[in-house]
Amino acid sequence: DAGITQSPRHKVTETGTPVTLRCHQTENHRYMYWYRQDPGHGLRLIHYSYGVKDTDKGEVSDGYSVSRSKTEDFLLTLESATSSQTSVYFCAISLTSGSTDTQYFGPGTRLTVL
Amino acid sequence: SQQGEEDPQALSIQEGENATMNCSYKTSINNLQWYRQNSGRGLVHLILIRSNEREKHSGRLRVTLDTSKKSSSLLITASRAADTASYFCATPISSGSARQLTFGSGTQLTVLP
Numbered sequence: 001d002a003g004i005t006q007s008p009r010h011k012v013t014e015t016g017t018p019v020t021l022r023c024h025q026t027e028n029h030r031y032m033y034w035y036r037q038d039p040g041h042g043l044r045l046i047h048y049s050y051g052v053k054d055t056d057k058g059e060v061s062d063g064y065s066v067s068r069s070k071t072e073d074f075l076l077t078l079e080s081a082t083s084s085q086t087s088v089y090f091c092a093i094s095l096t097s098g099s100t101d102t103q104y105f106g107p108g109t110r111l112t113v114l
Numbered sequence: 115s116q117q118g119e120e121d122p123q124a125l126s127i128q129e130g131e132n133a134t135m136n137c138s139y140k141t142s143i144n145n146l147q148w149y150r151q152n153s154g155r156g157l158v159h160l161i162l163i164r165s166n167e168r169e170k171h172s173g174r175l176r177v178t179l180d181t182s183k184k185s186s187s188l189l190i191t192a193s194r195a196a197d198t199a200s201y202f203c204a205t206p207i208s209s210g211s212a213r214q215l216t217f218g219s220g221t222q223l224t225v226l227p
Contacts, residue, residue, distance in 0.1 A: 043202070043217040092157075101206060103157075108156055
């Protein structure tokens with residue numbers, strides 16, 4: 001699992017509340033990613049990071065923000081959760097070998113917004 | 115938008131049979147990857163094939179790549195119940211400040227004992 005942990009693993013919250021998901025890695029990887037996975041949509045990229053304090057938007061970034069104040073932690077925040085953000089969230093790191101990048105995923109966080 | 119699309123969406127076979135999944139993509143790539151996801155778990159990298167390769171093997175996995183048709187196939191031979199999972203193809207895209215992969219929506223494989 002490339003030393004990737006996610007917390008919490010499960011969360012139930014109410015619409016309008018803020019939620020922060022944490023991704024922690026122990027191997028000093030530069031690139032980190034947040035995805036959401038929904039039935040029929042596969043994995044969709046929310047935000048990614050290419051270094052401390054360096055982040056950029058992915059395909060479905062609306063309603064989400066991220067922060068990376070140290071290499072090992074990449075936080076995903078839902079400022080005001082909505083029911084459409086009910087999903088399974090995966091964090092990933094990227095390993096580069098030459099010109100190819102392979103991603104390794106955390107175990108996921110199942111978020112339910114009521 | 116998704117670059118790769120898997121076909122079929124779902125596949126059910128008997129143990130011992132071979133399973134074939136296909137992936138089509140839209141733009142030029144320098145590699146294509148396959149991942150597996152067991153129920154309730156994260157994705158696991160299976161195999162990578164480069165654009166200058168036509169076929170690659172890893173254990174019971176055989177991947178082909180046809181860049182002229184922009185398609186790839188994943189063959190699992192002599193399937194086992196433990197192969198039951200979702201399988202995703204992934205292709206790199208050049209966007210923004212980091213290397214990204216885009217994933218298809220997956221093929222759900224069920225291997226019946």
